[in-house]
Amino acid sequence: MSAVQFYKEENFKVVEVDGLRLEVPEEWEVVRLGDALVLLRNGLTYRQNKDGDGYPISRIETISDEKIDPNKVGFVNNIKLEELKEYRLKTGDILFSHINSLEHIGKTAIYEGVPELLLHGMNLLLLRPNRSKIEPYYLLNLLRFYRTQRIFRNISKKAVNQASINQTQLKNLKIPLPPLQEQQKIAHVLISIDKAIEAVDEAIEQAECIKKGLMQELLTKGIGHKEFKDTEIGRIPKEWEVVRLESIVEIYDSKRIPLSEQERAKKRGPYPYCGATGIIDYIDDYIFDGEYLLLAEDGGYFGPFEQSAYIMSGKFWVNNHAHILRAKDGVSDNWYLMYALNYMDLRPYIVGSTRTKLNQEHMRKIKILLPPLEEQQKIAEILSKWDEVIELKRAKKERLGRMKKKIMDLLLTGKVRIK
Template sequence: MKVMESSNDWELKSLRDLATINYGRSPAAILSIDGLYPVVGTGGTERLGNDYLHEGESIIVGRKGTIDRVHFATGRFWTIDTAYYLSDFKESVPRWLFYFLQAIDLRQMNEATGVPSLSRDLLYKLQIPTPPKPEQIKIAEILSTVDRAIEQTEAIITKQQRIKTGLMQDLLTRGIDEHGNIRSEETHEFKDSPLGRIPVEWEVKYLMEIVAITEGQRDPKREPYHDWLLVAPDHIESKSGLLLTKKTAREQGAISGKYEFSCGDVVYSKIRPYLRKAVLVDFNGLCSADMYPLRPKEGVRSEFVLMVILGERFSRYAESVSERSGFPKINRKELSEFRVALPSGSEQNRMATFAKELSTSSVHNKTHLSKLRSIKTALMQDLLTGKKRVTALLNDTEEITS
């Protein structure tokens, strides 16, 4: 089975020629929280065990269930029974073969009508364009370098998110004084409140005292609404407040009633609150009926409302009340019962500036991550097919750096 066109002078070899495919086994008997060895599947390490099936470099391929992902494993490990692990790499470099299997769509080899599954016999028949080993090594080195950059950027983004979460919690409970410093009870006056200790200048308000929910639905099939941008929950990135895509109601084929929102509103997804999806919109448009368009009242900044909605305390509250029903969803009554510690307008401005600086840095790194992933995709297409030979690529690099 041939799955990729390649350079004419590369030899087509079957996966059987390149490696041995082994069955994973149930880890039930070896699982241990104090285990020394990772128990792995296509998603990486899942648990720990006190025994191992293989030692060395290997590629984990899905046998049942998640068959469209592969994982590179090293050292001593146990492979779960719904996956294969490759060994005895005869005429192939393990890391190069991993990238090849990562580049193809293994789902097209699915033989089941229910749970997706891959047979070992069919995998063995894969016809793989195989460069000489020196080229395999270089290809693997180049793609591994990009992978390391991706992993480092992901780690930075994760660290930034942890820092941002902590700082947002500080802002919503202690605020920023006129000198730009986060308040402390050692240097500023605080008072008791139903929400705990808060700055003496702040007031406690119910959420619906500081925002309003727009009423009435619009027909997205009629003018002018069918040409308006329509925001749905899956258009918003979880926890970040970023809008990932913009499409009109017409482009999405919308037919049921939608809520109208205005520039400056905070659009919040009331379903599955644990996903923490909200965005401050800078345009007029429509949103799904599964969302609340929250319009800040006089004296309340939109950025402050977004901070509250994405904040830890509101998110925990929304998750808690949504669990009362069979489907995770927060209703208007529950929304109205949430209380907020409200600072002055000038302090909200300072908080908004601080939050914007944090978000700008995060967006920059996410953009960089997206570019790295695009570079990897393009390199895989070029290098694994021989469209661009490794020797030529290395020569290009030398010219650039000289």
Template sequence: MSRELPPGWVEATFGELIHSAQNGFTGRGGVGERSMVVLRLADVEGYAFNLNDTRQLGMSLKDGELYRLNKGDLVCIRVNGSSDIVGRLIFFDSDEECAFCDHFIRIKLKDSEVNGKYISYYFRTRSARRHIESSFVSSAGQKTVSQSNLSLTSIPLPPLPEQHRIVERIEALLAKGARAKAALDALPPLLDRYRQSLLAAAFRGDLTADWRGKDNDHAIENISDIDQVIGKKRSNGDGRGENSSIPKGWVAPEGWNCVPLSSIVECYDRLRVPVSKSEREKLSGDFPYYGANGQVGWINNYIFDGSYILVTEDETFYGRVKPIAYAVEGKFWVNNHAHIIKAKSGINQEWLLYTLMRYDVIPYLTGTTGRAKLTQAALLNLPILLPPRTQQDEIARVLRIALGACDKAEETVKSLSSQHTTLTQSILAKAFRGELVPQDPADEPASVLLARIRAERGEKPKRGRARKEA
């Protein structure tokens, strides 16, 4: 590989820097002279090992010494079905006594010659990954990289003091990025809880409490108003009036009625037709085919044409994150895993959708926890707190604004999260072009360091080579 290097840097192959390399322990358990933690692929988390749930295997004392990892060793993932994982280099940064299985290659460097973390970070770059992936050997769905192919990886080598400075700077920047990513990852659950609180407030009537108390022309205009409304409590008694059918614990605002869902919707379940996946493959077309959790395929014909609401009939309801109701429009097909309903005349269908999206149907289910069922009878008998039409319209409008803002925020979070990987690669690219930290003319040039390494390697053969290459 030819590239322009900063002053004092030199191009080296990984093989020139390796002091020794060893494939991992091939034993699969049993009684041995000693028991030792043996790291597996399952213990890898990103670019580190998680030592909280390791397993121990019996082995001989000799094998215990041969396969023991020392702090500062590099561990390469030798074989896996995923191209993204094979060739990944992990810096072993623990004092815990561990061995490693034969899915790995242990690589030892000399701290006095090269910074192991510098090498491990370089192996995360796109240029290093391209070389490694080009040398994979594939068999039975598994991809393998060998010691010899790893050794051919070209590495831009700066002076040793600069390697230390680069590593320190990379780690500082990546730590900031990790904190930002953690903050972003925490936002979607918060947004989801906020959505649920909005829907619950709308269902109880809290969302339009102030609106009802003034006049029907007053509108809630922004999210800050919504937040204030959600936190307020009504003080007008239990609000039940003559609604004797209101479930225990529910409170109906003044002017609202508790009615069964059947009184405000038309149900079209009788028109549903399930089509097996194999049959759909023969009938593939341009019309969406819907099931319990949304669209599950395409088909060449349609049953329904218009605006409807689909409600999950049989799926995982316990611990569910997805809404149980969603809107569909246009020409489409529905199988028998989703109920299909439409609001009757005089009912705002958007308000109805929001009412059903997070409805707690658990008390109305039949069947087992793993595959519970919301029967048509149970669905149509669900009690609904029905506001006057003007309030339905206002609730729908407010939720459309608030939930739309949540959706936009979530899209922004996704976009920023996807940029995290790009940012990491940008940091690494700058680091290995010599742009992350300044060069120091007082540092011993890397060419002198490499010449010394080559001279030492020429004086004595490499020790601890693997008994068998991948």
């Protein structure tokens, strides 16, 4: 594709799209979505299995991240040959979530040929663009733009914990249609940004894998040890100890004060209000001032490499869903303990079947590998460097996401045109 040239549009017309007032270039067509498709339908209603028995078929969760995830498909067997051919996805097909929660209604993903064979399952609509009228990636991004404008929430039929959009509503949805060549150029720009975001995603995943490998090594073998000993939880460096968590931390659970959402609404302010997994609100007062280690009591994630613990510094308030701990001076380090707890599988310590809970009695008994304090600090320093790398990459991804959102608004409404 030749180099793109942008220019500002001057002449607009107003289009009403289900309550949304859009200004688009006068020369653009406005058509029904159904008129730009060769096919719009629901999928096969065969009973699915998750055992890998048969042919892969799409499910609602297949597109939960707005891309087709081959690891989130179902499988069907005993399918008729004619249905296999009829319901097999083609490159450029778009899957649309028309039955979902309000939060997820209208999610989309485009089929790009992976997996090589994928059948269209029920509870996702298939949109097959008429390529002589509309570029598939232009349509994909237009639908995503509409979702950010809450159009699909507005037109959906609401029920308890669920919303739905019928095919007639979707077919009648008005869409702006630039000349096909301009659609292709718009798609090219947005695909370029998507590829940049995907590259950052891959870099984040790689950095997280490296960090996990380092955690495995540093939190079990330490730094530079040559002599090891057998303990109740495996071989560890000779200088290390196996201790109960309660022996190396101070516990401040008695100072926790939960506040309801209504109470917090009356106390808006600058201080973090913390729960099991992080900051959930900001209020006008605080209980703690300093550096503390917060460990989920309930509502957290307790498996290996899951964030059950986090550090809070400064002035903040904590509800009763997180234990409040502080490393004992000269004995342990908050940051080392955070990494050690997040590396561990804490599930043997939790109680409850429906709502899991790490109560204080069991929390006190958690067995921790304890290196000398200086080594704890060195281990924490190494792992925190990788946290910084990961956070920088996540910040870059957020910047790219914001940039794409702004560019989508400019290009998909024609405020900025492409020659």
